[in-house]
Amino acid sequence: MTKIGTLAALALLAATSVHAAVTSKDWGTGPDGKAVELYTVTDGDLTVTITNFGAHIVSIEAPDRAGKKADVVLGYKDLDGYLAEKKAYLGAVVGRYGNRIAKGVFTLDGKTYQIPTNNNGNALHGGTVGFDRKVWSSKTLADGVELTYVSADGEMGFPGTLTAHVKYTLEGRSLHIEYSATTDKDTVLNLTNHSYFNLGGEGSGDILGEKIMINADRYTPVDAGLIPTGKLPSVKGTPFDFLKPTAIGARIEANDEQLKIAGGYDHNFVLNGGKELHVAAKVEDPKSGRTLTVTTTEPGVQFYSGNFLDGSATGVGGKPYVKxxxxxxxxxxxxxxxxxxxxxxTELKPGQVMRSTTIFTFGVAK
Known part of the structure; x- marks a missing residue:
């Protein structure tokens, strides 16, 4: 074997020999009396902590261009912070239906269902007690953790007993989130993770200077209740055009009705891509050099600029989180x-398996 071939082989061996390390510890007791665990997953220079209460991502520590690590998601220092959480959903898996359902009402198979309303007369993130308030069962994996929650038929008004799984695994600087679910009756389902990112580090200030690219030619404008109007207009010529990297704050104060309604960005973007993994967004923090690339199998991404953070939540670093x-x-x-x-x-029927994957990859700009 040549010297170059030997070096290549050694490099491949090194790359394939690194595996994530997973540890866990008791983290308290949930509102239902069930034990809550905190899992720490490390692979290379990325460390992620996850709890089975609400399947929250608690922290993600990633290096900057100088190699200095910082927590790049908003979160609380202990379980008490999550138990007291009222409206921010920091890092939670939200469901049974993430985002909004108008007036909490929908019709399926000719029958009308009512979900408890909790957001200006609409149902948000599954109603008054969503998946973010539940203690999920957990199983440690070689490279992460798998969480499972069984939602009973009729819970929050949704039909069908739903068994939902969320698998968090770490591969180098990529956090993989794999969702799957089955039901015994026709139902609707929309699972997502509600992490708030700040690539400068949590508590470091606002994210308005971070540059974002969203791979979407269209978006879903909303009415005064933040419910989609049903239209799918082009982003071209609007403050919603992020096809080229643009600072989040560059146009956030523009004289635009949609921005005024939401107090910034809180809109679903129609992604360019099919059902296979495709790039949803890329973000770069010019100060730290940290980058985030989001790939997904989902058709949309809700870009939210933290408009309703009002200082009522105090983060792990001791600073209140504000707009x-x-x-x-x-x-x-x-x-x-x-x-x-x-x-x-978003319909799911008995015999079907809902599957979805999202990957958060962290890097450093060259």
Whole structure:
């Protein structure tokens, strides 16, 4: 074997010999008396912590261009913070239906269902007690953790006993989130993760200077209740055109009705891509050099610029989280899809398996 071939072989061996390390510890007790665990997954220079309470991502530590690590998601220092959480959903898996359903009402198989409303007369993230408030069962994997929650028929008004799985695994600087679910009755389902990112580090200030690219030619404008109107206009010539990297704050104060309604960005973008993994967004923090690339099998992504962070939540670093201190990229089916037949369907039937994958990859700009 040549010297070059030997070096290549050694490099391949090194790359394939590194495996994630997983540890766990008791983290308290949930509201239902069930034990809550905190899992720490490390692979190379990325460390992720996850809890089985609400399947929350608690922290993600990633290096900057100088190799200095910082937590790049918003979160609380202990379980008490998550138990007291009222409206921010920091790092949670939200469901049974992530995002909004107008008036909490939808019709399926000719029957009308009512979900408890909790957001200006609409149902948000599954109603008053969503998946983010539940203690999930957990299983440690070689490279992460698998969480499972069984939602009873009729829970929050949704039909069918639903068994949902969320698998978090770490591969180098990529956090993989794999969702799957089955049901025993026709139902609707839209699972996503609600992490808030700040690539400068949580508590470091606002995210308005971070540059974002969203791989979407169209988006779903909303009414005064943040419910999609059903239209799918082009982003061209609007403040919603992020096809080229643009600072989040560059146009956030523009004289635009949609921005005024949401107090910034809180909109679903129609991704360019099919059902296979495709790039949803890329973000770069010019100061730290940290980057985030989001790939997904989902048809949409909710870009939220942290408009409703109001200082009521105090983060792990001891600083209150205020407006624009973090951004979300919630890969998803579209909001209120059960009431918009032209949107990609969120229906799940017995015998089917809902599967979805999203990958968060962290890097450093050259």
């Amino acid at each position: 624009h201190d973090g951004f979300c990229l919630e890969t998803q089916h579209f909001p209120d899809s059960p009431n918009h037949p032209a949107f990609p369907s």
